[in-house]
Amino acid sequence: MTIRVYNTMTRQKEEFVPVNNNKVGIYVCGPTVYDYFHIGNARIFIVFDVIRRYLEWRGYDVTYVQNFTDIDDKMIKRAQELGITVPELAERFIEAYREDAGALGVKKADVHPRATQHIEEIIQLIETLMEKKMAYNVDGNVYFDTQAYAQYGRLSKQPLEELEAGARVEVDEQKKHPLDFALWKKQKPGEPAWESPWGLGRPGWHIECSAMSMKYLGDTIDIHAGGPDLVFPHHENEKAQSEAATGKPFAKYWLHAGYLNINKQKMSKSLGNFLTVRELGKEIDPLVIRFFMLSAHYRNPINYSPELLQQAQSGLERLNNVVYNLRHLLTTLPAGEEETSDTEEKLQALQAYRERFIVAMDDDFNTADALAVLFDLARETNTYLKKKEISRTVVAQTLQFFEEVGSILGFFTEKEDSELDERINAMIAERQEARARKDWATADAIRDELVAMGIILEDTPQGVRWRRK
């Protein structure tokens, strides 16, 4: 079986074949660290985190790079507003990124390069472009010459004439062509700047990704990913400058997720209609946000509303419950019941679920379909757990499967907090005694007390089970 991915470049699904055998290089355009990121940004981090984990699970040796843009106009402006330096600003929000992304279950990238730590590489790349006459310097500002690169516009499928006609960009008299973009920006008074062959200045936005991508992943990477609004001009420009410099394809597959909308409008900083993970995470388990994102295909637009998040929470709880139940049963099921008459049949059924999961994910990472497979298995498992004879082997392997796919999707990790367990168990024992003598009032009082502590009790044929929240 092979994985198929939708490539923005060709506008169709293609068979996924890495450039170098088993090695896969992925570069995802990361955040500009001038503020907390919002749930629209979060979608990108989550979606490509899952794609990364899935490729790893499928046996690829993945190197995952996600940058931090720590110098640009917005950084400078925000630092001034807050009365701190640009590096201080960057530090603050990189730390915030780590916390928020971590809460969402997003793994750290193998490398999180920062633009300001790669000025040398950026300058070298610009020099290469100057030597090749693909860039020109006007009084300390260096621009990429889009007219010198024949393929410009191919990624975004934008005819050059139309881009020009529709351009509402303010005319920069220095540029030879309106579409030309800055590789190096001359320092303005009070701005951070670095030495360069063209004088003091700072890198343009697009060039940092090219330079860092090449440094960590080579001239041609397998997957270059980002938000849909990066297709043009950011990725188009990255592609142009990179390929102009190396003469090689920059990325084999271009992946772009869909928007996260709110009230049917794109959520964005500039529209001011955004909701940060930091804020929302106070009201709801951030993993619910993650589940919500994965409940639709990553390329489709999804609309945010509190009601939909509520739906997602219910759905995730259903899956969490079956995993809780399996874990609980594994601790209470007596030894010596490894197999029952239908063990073989159940294990085969489990194998079929595994295959369905793979088919779904192989098809352009269809997490919505993959979750449906888990819901089907959840129903079958719940039914099985009501039976008189339960095979320990089936329980263990079903749990193992849930935990395995959980490690791809980012769910079902066991939370440990043993310090409370003892007290909870004592209260449960006390309640059981009350129940034994049919003292329902005491039993219910203890249960209410536990609920107040965030513990939910369930009386099951296999004993009392408790879980958090």
Place this chain on the structure above:
RNA sequence: GGCGACAUAGCCAAGUGGUAAGGCAGAGGACUGCAAAUCCUUUAUUCCCCGGUUCAAAUCCGGGUGUCGCCUCCA
């Protein structure tokens, strides 16, 4: 003006030629001391509309309508 995406039940959502997955919510039932969790039943003769191709279309083609996005910093 150019380019593009999307339109499936009350809500969310998969499905790209073979006769509508899954989740949430609702209703009824089972289980339970009561709950919780769970299970069963139930909710689209139909996939925005109109044509066409085909034995067969939600799926392909043409036209239309609607919503959104990109073309400017944005994930």
